[in-house]
Amino acid sequence: MLEFGVAGRIAPGERISGDLEVVHYYDGGGGALVAAIDGIGHGEQAAATARLAADTILRHPEEQPAALLRRCHAALRGTRGVVLSIASIDLRQAALSWLGIGNVSGVVCRGTASVLTAREELLARPGVVGYGELPALHASVIPLRARDMLIFATDGISRHFSDDLASGASAQSLADAIVAHHGRRNDDALVVVARAR
Numbered sequence: 639m640l641e642f643g644v645a646g647r648i649a650p651g652e653r654i655s656g657d658l659e660v661v662h663y664y665d666g667g668g669g670a671l672v673a674a675i676d677g678i679g680h681g682e683q684a685a686a687t688a689r690l691a692a693d694t695i696l697r698h699p700e701e702q703p704a705a706l707l708r709r710c711h712a713a714l715r716g717t718r719g720v721v722l723s724i725a726s727i728d729l730r731q732a733a734l735s736w737l738g739i740g741n742v743s744g745v746v747c748r749g750t751a752s753v754l755t756a757r758e759e760l761l762a763r764p765g766v767v768g769y770g771e772l773p774a775l776h777a778s779v780i781p782l783r784a785r786d787m788l789i790f791a792t793d794g795i796s797r798h799f800s801d802d803l804a805s806g807a808s809a810q811s812l813a814d815a816i817v818a819h820h821g822r823r824n825d826d827a828l829v830v831v832a833r834a835r
């Protein structure tokens with residue numbers, strides 16, 4: 639199974655974040671969806687668009703990331719759109735399939751009990767989900783071993799967030815620490831952490 643952590647911050651002057659996470663088991667716990675969504679703009683309108691994307695994903699949690707992004711693109715037509723990165727984790731096969739449109743960062747840190755040994759970064763495609771044309775969508779699939787950690791961060795988090803991760807921390811304390819140390823003050827921020835046990 640997975641251990642999850644979610645942390646975020648609302649942009650100054652707003653009452654609601656336009657960033658939204660999806661953390662959801664499907665197939666009786668055989669799989670899990672993890673996504674970080676950043677609604678374009680701020681406040682209520684961005685939050686509503688992000689909610690629409692999350693609801694669209696949650697209606698078909700068993701589908702692959704590319705299919706889910708295409709569903710979101712259709713559902714969000716007429717809105718300002720979102721950028722989002724999503725991972726579908728097959729827990730029986732210990733495989734993670736991920737895909738991103740826009741600038742939500744994604745990294746998988748390979749870890750043992752005390753040392754983070756390597757990382758793989760998500761190569762997200764440019765674009766906006768719900769606006770214009772989607773680029774060709776090809777999820778990449780990587781193995782997920784025990785202690786490996788998936789982290790998604792919206793652009794309210796500095797790009798350098800993964801430089802100094804402490805692998806021993808809980809997923810939640812890690813998410814909290816990333817927001818505290820790498821959050822930008824002028825934007826909504828969201829960090830989603832999923833660690834394989």
Ligand SMILES: [Mn+2]
Pocket residue numbers: 676792793794825826
């Ligand atoms: Mn943002």
